[in-house]
Structures are given as structure tokens and as C-alpha cells.
Amino acid sequence: MHTTGEVIRELRLHQGWSQSTLATKLCEEAQRATVTREDVSRWELGKRTPGPFWLRHLATVLEVPLTALESDPVKRRTFLTNVAATAIAxxxxxxxxxxxxxxxxxxxxxxxxxxxxxxxxxxxxxxxxxxxxxxxxxxxxxxxxxxxxxxxxxxxxxxxxxxxxxxxxxxxxxxxxxxxxxxxxxxxxxxxxxxxxxxxxxxxxxxxxxxxxxxxxxxxxxxxxxxxxxxxxxxxxxxxxxxxxxxxxxxxxxxxxxxxxxxxxxxxxxxxxxxxxxxxxxxxxxxxxxxxxxxxxxxxxxxxxxxxxxxxxxxxxxxxxxxxxxxxxxxxxxxxxxxxxxxxxxxxxxxxxxxxxxxxxxxxxxxxxxx
CATH class of the missing domain: 1.25.40.10 (Tetratricopeptide repeat domain)
Structure with missing residues (x-):
């Protein structure tokens, strides 16, 4: 089952970004807060879980619904299933x-x-x-x-x-x-x-x-x-x-x-x-x-x-x-x-x-x- 960190990594790679690039884009979006490449790495490895503030900005930058990153495994599984499906039934x-x-x-x-x-x-x-x-x-x-x-x-x-x-x-x-x-x-x-x-x-x-x-x-x-x-x-x-x-x-x-x-x-x-x-x-x-x-x-x-x-x-x-x-x-x-x-x-x-x-x-x- 995909963890939040694994989903972040998959979406980052789908965009063709490095961890540093994602960190930079998050800082530009949030403006009043800072995140580093090391933070992104910890999220992806599951050593730390991004809080609600960063989840919100991750959803914006990675161009996905917030539910794709939330802690509920069912929501993540539903999102990943939908990604594989056609956009319009x-x-x-x-x-x-x-x-x-x-x-x-x-x-x-x-x-x-x-x-x-x-x-x-x-x-x-x-x-x-x-x-x-x-x-x-x-x-x-x-x-x-x-x-x-x-x-x-x-x-x-x-x-x-x-x-x-x-x-x-x-x-x-x-x-x-x-x-x-x-x-x-x-x-x-x-x-x-x-x-x-x-x-x-x-x-x-x-x-x-x-x-x-x-x-x-x-x-x-x-x-x-x-x-x-x-x-x-x-x-x-x-x-x-x-x-x-x-x-x-x-x-x-x-x-x-x-x-x-x-x-x-x-x-x-x-x-x-x-x-x-x-x-x-x-x-x-x-x-x-x-x-x-x-x-x-x-x-x-x-x-x-x-x-x-x-x-x-x-x-x-x-x-x-x-x-x-x-x-x-x-x-x-x-x-x-x-x-x-x-x-x-x-x-x-x-x-x-x-x-x-x-x-x-x-x-x-x-x-x-x-x-």
C-alpha cells in the first residue's frame, strides 16, 4: 500500500523534478515558510510526515487533490486508481x-x-x-x-x-x-x-x-x-x-x-x-x-x-x-x-x-x- 511519502515521490518524478526543485517550488508557493531538500527527502522516506500546512501546498504544487496526500490509505488508493483510469468515463x-x-x-x-x-x-x-x-x-x-x-x-x-x-x-x-x-x-x-x-x-x-x-x-x-x-x-x-x-x-x-x-x-x-x-x-x-x-x-x-x-x-x-x-x-x-x-x-x-x-x-x- 502506498504511503504518503511514496505518493509524493511518484508525483515529483512524474513532474520530472528533483527533491531540490520541489523544495524550491514549495517555498515559492508558501512564501512565509521554508522547506529544504532534506525535508522532502525525509517525507519521501517516511522519516517525517508533512503537516496539514505542507500537505496543502504539496497538493497545489504537485497538481493533485489534497485527498491524494492525506493520511487515509483508502483515499490515497482511490486517487491512484483514478489516475490510472481515463479522465472521463x-x-x-x-x-x-x-x-x-x-x-x-x-x-x-x-x-x-x-x-x-x-x-x-x-x-x-x-x-x-x-x-x-x-x-x-x-x-x-x-x-x-x-x-x-x-x-x-x-x-x-x-x-x-x-x-x-x-x-x-x-x-x-x-x-x-x-x-x-x-x-x-x-x-x-x-x-x-x-x-x-x-x-x-x-x-x-x-x-x-x-x-x-x-x-x-x-x-x-x-x-x-x-x-x-x-x-x-x-x-x-x-x-x-x-x-x-x-x-x-x-x-x-x-x-x-x-x-x-x-x-x-x-x-x-x-x-x-x-x-x-x-x-x-x-x-x-x-x-x-x-x-x-x-x-x-x-x-x-x-x-x-x-x-x-x-x-x-x-x-x-x-x-x-x-x-x-x-x-x-x-x-x-x-x-x-x-x-x-x-x-x-x-x-x-x-x-x-x-x-x-x-x-x-x-x-x-x-x-x-x-x-
Whole structure:
């Protein structure tokens, strides 16, 4: 049976890297911590087991799901079995091909049809599981890719591709990032700066909130901010994404400055729409703020943000109420009570029906466990 060290070695060799190269890439990804070639060697030989912090960054650098490296032998065996299997089961591929040709042989969907799809997915993402959204979006993207011949269709494609990327956790190899990169290229073809800013900003806050691929998140945010200084949801997301990156890296001053700028943009560009992934209403900007303040150890700001978010959060979105409760668990852990924080957060997560769990919540739980 494969150990975690053996899996790390196999994946490293698959990338064609030496132990020193892997150590260097880990240092670049983590930034605030250091790992050496000797550390990598000890992990691979089983003399030492990487903790949750390094497991998370190993998953990102080696481009695999976190479950491939976790201590549960069944999870590792399942991962290695899946690696040997085809990426898409034949029956799934058959369904997608059939769906694509059926659409090509019938009347071409209108732009209004795709805008309606976009709105529906924005709403559904807030309450449905990632796997359900991913399955449905895959079918629609097969059809849409046959029609991206005009700027306005590229706009729709870019936003749907961004949403599709969000169905993969930021530490699930490079899948999420690759989809964000393609979405950015699609947005550039839309010839609409607001779309270009939105896609980059949404990718930045997705990765920043998850605490994944920090250098990539910062790059996306910087690109969004450079395209236009006009207040918009894209700029708002970019500022908060960059703020979370700064907070995780320990740069509290920069994080707080970005938070204040983000609040000013929200005052101008905040959303009235309450239940769409394409919107940032009052409750949602306070969810962003709650986690940011918890990461900074700013209890007063965090509690105030949680109070406002809870007051305005629609009852139909219990998943985000769980986010707020787990932020309190993170606050406990950061204050020195790691055990209490983990218990509090785990209790909140367990109260949410499993089918409503998100990949982001699982990553947040991992962060709390790390303290």
C-alpha cells in the first residue's frame, strides 16, 4: 500500500523534478515558510510526515487533490486508481458528445437564452453542490463552445467558465487556475473591460478566500485593478482577493488598507441582487470581511461583520451561515485555542447537510485545523 511519502515521490518524478526543485517550488508557493531538500527527502522516506500546512501546498504544487496526500490509505488508493483510469468515463463522454451534436442539429440558442442560463447558474451555485453544477455546466459548455463567434457570446462564455473553475478547489492541482486562465482569454475576446475585470477579480477572491495559489490570486487581482479603476463588482472582488492574500502572508497593514478601499468600492458598486454568484450584496461583502478579519486576528471587525452578514443573509442560503460560524472557529484557533476552534468549526460544518457542503468550506476547515 502506498504511503504518503511514496505518493509524493511518484508525483515529483512524474513532474520530472528533483527533491531540490520541489523544495524550491514549495517555498515559492508558501512564501512565509521554508522547506529544504532534506525535508522532502525525509517525507519521501517516511522519516517525517508533512503537516496539514505542507500537505496543502504539496497538493497545489504537485497538481493533485489534497485527498491524494492525506493520511487515509483508502483515499490515497482511490486517487491512484483514478489516475490510472481515463479522465472521463466513456458513458459520460458519450452523453456530452450526444448533447453537443443534438444542439448543433437543432435551432441555435439565442443570446437571450444564454443570458438566462447565466442568471440561473448564478443563483443555483449559491445553494447547489459543486458536483451538480459541474455536471450541468459541462453539458452547456459543450454547446456554447460551438457558438462563441461574437464578443457578447464570449462575455457569457467567460463568466460560465469562471463558474466552472470554481467547482474545483484551488488546491485541486491546476484545474481551477487553468479554467480561470481560459475564462480570462474569453473575457478579453468580449472586448468589454467590465467583463475582463470581473473574471479576474472573481478568480482572485475565489483563490484568496480559499487561501490557495496565493501568487496566482495576487496576479489576477493586480491585472483586474490595472485594467480599469472604475468602481465595479470585478474591482471589489479583486481588492478583497488581494486583501486575503496579504492577510495570509502576514501583511496586516496592506490587508487593512485593501479592506478599506474595498468598502469604498462597495458603497458605489454593491449589488441589490441577494442570491447570485455574480452579485456582491451587503451580506456577502461582510462574509468576505469576516474571514479577512479573523485571519488578521481583528476580533472586533470580525464580529461586527458577522453580525451584519447574519442579519441580511437570506434564509435560503444556510451554507453561508456555516461560513460565518466557521470564521468564529478560526478566530478561536488564531487566539490560541486550536482545539476549541476546531471543535466549534467542525460542529458548525456537521450541522449543515452534507449535500450542501462546498469545496471552500472543506478548505476552510483545513485552515482552522492548522491553527
Amino acid at each position: 466513456p458513458v459520460v463522454a458519450s452523453d456530452l458528445i450526444e448533447h453537443g451534436f443534438a444542439a448543433a442539429l437543432t435551432k441555435r440558442p439565442t443570446l437571450d437564452h444564454w443570458h438566462a442560463k447565466l442568471a440561473a447558474y448564478g443563483n443555483d451555485y449559491m445553494s447547489l453542490g459543486a458536483s451538480e453544477i459541474q455536471r450541468r455546466l459541462a453539458s452547456d459548455l459543450v454547446v456554447l463552445q460551438q457558438q462563441v463567434d461574437k464578443p457578447r457570446i464570449w462575455d457569457v462564455a467567460a463568466k460560465l467558465m469562471t463558474l466552472y473553475g470554481k467547482t474545483f478547489p484551488g488546491n485541486d492541482g491546476s484545474k481551477a487556475v487553468n479554467w480561470y486562465l481560459m475564462a480570462m482569454q474569453a473575457a478579453d475576446r468580449s472586448e468589454d473591460d467590465s467583463a475582463r475585470v470581473w473574471v479576474r477579480g472573481r478568480a482572485a477572491i475565489a483563490l484568496g478566500y480559499e487561501g490557495a495559489s496565493l501568487s496566482v490570486a495576487e496576479t489576477f487581482a493586480n491585472q483586474a485593478l490595472a485594467i480599469s479603476d472604475k468602481p465595479s463588482l470585478g474591482r471589489l472582488n479583486a481588492l478583497f482577493g488581494k486583501a486575503h492574500v496579504a492577510a495570509i502572508r502576514g501583511d496586516g497593514r496592506a490587508a487593512k488598507a485593501l479592506l478599506e478601499e474595498g468598502r469604498r468600492v462597495f458603497d458605489v458598486a454593491g449589488s441589490e441582487e441577494q442570491e447570485s454568484d455574480y452579485a456582491v450584496p451587503l451580506w456577502r461583502v461582510n462574509v468576505f470581511t469576516s474571514l479577512l478579519a479573523a485571519r488578521l486576528g481583528d476580533e472586533r471587525t470580525a464580529l461586527r461583520a458577522q453580525e451584519v452578514a447574519a442579519k441580511h443573509l437570506p434564509a435560503s442560503l444556510p451554507r453561508f451561515a456555516t461560513h460565518l460560524e466557521m470564521h468564529r472557529g478560526l478566530m478561536l484557533a488564531r487566539a490560541g485555542d486550536r482545539t476549541g476552534g476546531v471543535v466549534y468549526a467542525r460542529s458548525a460544518l456537521d450541522k449543515l447537510p452534507p449535500e450542501k457542503h462546498s469545496l471552500t468550506l472543506r478548505m476552510l476547515m483545513s485552515e482552522i485545523e492548522q491553527g
